[in-house]
Amino acid sequence: MASRLLVLIASIVFFQQAAANELLINAGGGPQPDSPQTNRTYGIDYSFKKFEKSVRQHIHLGVSYTRVETDADTHKSFDAYSIYPQLNLYPRKQSWGQPYFFVRALGPSYISSNQLGDRHQDNHFAFQAQVGYAARINWQSREDLVVMVSWKHFSNANLFSDNDGIDMPFVITLGLNF
Incomplete structure (x- = not known):
């Protein structure tokens, strides 16, 4: 029974939905709330799977590399490697692109x-968390370009005792669908 369930889940995830093929490059930063430090970030994301639940709801699965640096005197940086689900909510279709x-x-x-x-x-x-506003922009007769503005956050969601969140309040992302 368990093996059949795993086969069903794998077929739904990997064979039933469209490849996203979206490459995103990001940079940003800003003051860390409740701290005197300022954080900076840059990174690259690749969305490899897209599930269209409806015209207004898409779920993307992807992987992410993020470099985070700070202006503090010690412990100045880290690298983060993430797997992410992303929910996109579309208000309506527009001719110049889709916000x-x-x-x-x-x-x-x-x-x-x-x-x-x-x-x-x-x-x-x-965990990586990110929230923001974006637009898919028509270029060469398709919605090929992506522009995003967001807030990015890393924390362990209080699963462990030390959980000072790490924030980048302003991140700009540019991407390309291929």
Whole structure:
């Protein structure tokens, strides 16, 4: 019974839906709330799977590399490797492209250091969360380009005792669908 369930889940995830093939490059930063430090970030994301629940709801699955740096005197950086689900909510179709709101939540992540400046995580496990506004822009007769503005956050969701969230309040992302 369990093996049949796994085969069913694998066929739904990997064979029934469209490939997303979306490459995104991002950079940003800003002041860390409740701390004197300022954080900076840059990274690259690749969405490899898209599930169209309706015209107004799409779910993307992807992988992400994020570099986070701070202006604090110690523990100045870490790298994060994440897998993420992303929910896109589209208000309506427009001729110049399509605006949407997006949420990434509970993207399991490995962070190379459990401290950034004065911010502490209990271990190297965290979640990536990101929320923002975006638009798919028509180029060459398709919605090929993506522009996003967002807030990015890493924390362990209080699963462990030390859970100082690490924030980048302003992130710009540019992407390409292929």
